[in-house]
Amino acid sequence: MSHIAPLIPENAPFTAAQRAWLNGWLAAYLSPSEATAVAAATPVEDFPWHDPALSLDERLRLADGRPRARVLMAAMAQLDCGQCGYLCQTYAEALATGAEMSLTRCAPGGKETARALKELMEDAGPAPPPALATPVSAPSVVRHMPRPARFAGALRLNREGSAKDTRHVVFDIVEGGLEYEVGDSLGIHPANCPELVDAVIERLGARGSEDVDCPDGSRRSLREAFTLVCDIGRPSDAAIEVLASRAPDRDHSQRLQALAEGYPGAEPVEADLLDLLIAFPSARPPLQELVSALGRLEPRLYSIASSPKAVRGAVHLTVAALRYEKRGRKRKGVASTFLAERAPPGAEVPVFVQKSHGFGLPEQDDAPIIMIGPGTGVAPFRAFLQERRARGAAGRNWLFFGDQRAAQDFLYEEEFEAYHRDGLLTRLDTAFSRDQDERFYVQHRMREHAAELWAWMQEGAHLFICGAAAMAKDVDAALVAIIARQGRMSAGAARAHLGALAGERRYLRDVY
């Protein structure tokens, strides 16, 4: 029996099945803690494909024979990152019932997931009844009603000589009325880089001042559309098809069509719009047609690095500026470099708070916590520590941090060292990967302290991992090995032990 108060009234225009589904969905969407109550109250369904380390093919194989919503779920990236506005499970359920129509919301799954979803939806035919009387455009609830926050600055956290550029970003939220809790993320609506926008406009032979109707319903100049509304970094398949249909050169047209259809070997791979305009100079579609086919520039999420109890009226983030080179051209991550180098101090930036899906401090202030957060993964743990101090929480705190070099990349070094000295951090262990010949990571440091880690777990510690997905997978494997050895059990039993901790919400991960 569900203990959730139904959210959809009995007299709403839905069948019983629709109402039940909607109540479940809304509960999961609006209140993670209530959703947890449902999970606890209903028989546990196992999702063997729910592992971001598995390939798409493996995930689909594991879901073979399951109901349509589950097969669709297996096509997602399994990160439960919230970028689509749902969890992997609830996005799939919304697609299966017809409540959600967009197949391209899974950002980490990218085109691979979008194509798999398209095939699965086509194979399955129309959505089964009951199609919802009123489609619920779920994710738009928060994401498309952002509030302005005042950008206060982005201070570089790395010292001179570092290969990285990680920023401490501050937003002033006094006027925006935003509220958040530790564990939540901040969604940022970024702007594309003006030099990239100019280069695209030039290649199209346009001026930039032409008025166009945008995918968000607004009418703007082409320059503004490419800057604020359109995803020019990852052109949609529909936009590539528009380029194909408007390329008089047959070879260009065929190669673009192959790209749009995801043919293996079709090139250039992972091309942005400028790459395509350079590679296929005959493809010059009418501007309106192109703008209408491009996907929307989606917001990016950042783990909040502050506690509202410690930092009143502000939100802090820890953002790694993404810069790399491809096909002889320098590239920039849209949102991370918008924050690191383009947003002017004092500017109003549209933001929203993405509630965490249970990734938060234990309610018991005396419970020990173990936080594993290399790189920007340390962000929520800075928030946890501020919160525990503000609450006067007596529980012990252990932080594992890692990055490339101790002298340049020890993010928030003074703060964490001070917490260690004054006792808020019972333990602070670091792993600097490039200070020696062999790479040395947080999980190597954890193995050195395996006995103490096991003792903390036995004493009720809550375990948290945050950061890049590959790191989280390797740390997870190290934890299994530590539990097996220290608990004198088989690898299978150790995996089950960690699974049980996850079931008790004592093992939580926030990965991207």
Ligand SMILES: Cc1cc2nc3c(=O)[nH]c(=O)nc-3n(C[C@H](O)[C@H](O)[C@H](O)COP(=O)(O)OP(=O)(O)OC[C@H]3O[C@@H](n4cnc5c(N)ncnc54)[C@H](O)[C@@H]3O)c2cc1C
């Ligand atoms: C819940 C959550 C919390 C997050 N928290 C944080 C955080 O605290 N701090 C943080 O910095 N980030 C965080 N992220 C990641 C963040 O949301 C963005 O994904 C990240 O900043 C990149 O966005 P961007 O717009 O700068 O890059 P984009 O313009 O989106 O570009 C990223 C794309 O560039 C390509 N790419 C990247 N590197 C290379 C390379 N070397 N070679 C070729 N191609 C490459 C890949 O295709 C990648 O998908 C979080 C993500 C989630 C989901």
Ligand SMILES: NC(=O)c1ccc[n+]([C@@H]2O[C@H](COP(=O)([O-])OP(=O)(O)OC[C@H]3O[C@@H](n4cnc5c(N)ncnc54)[C@H](OP(=O)(O)O)[C@@H]3O)[C@@H](O)[C@H]2O)c1
């Ligand atoms: N291209 C860029 O300009 C750029 C810059 C910053 C971040 N990023 C990307 O942004 C994301 C987050 O960056 P970040 O700064 O938070 O962290 P990160 O770059 O992932 O690195 C943080 C630390 O974790 C180490 N690490 C790498 N792989 C690991 C693994 N499997 N297990 C444990 N530790 C591992 C890194 O070591 P090593 O790096 O020595 O392997 C580094 O010491 C990552 O996906 C990263 O690739 C890209």
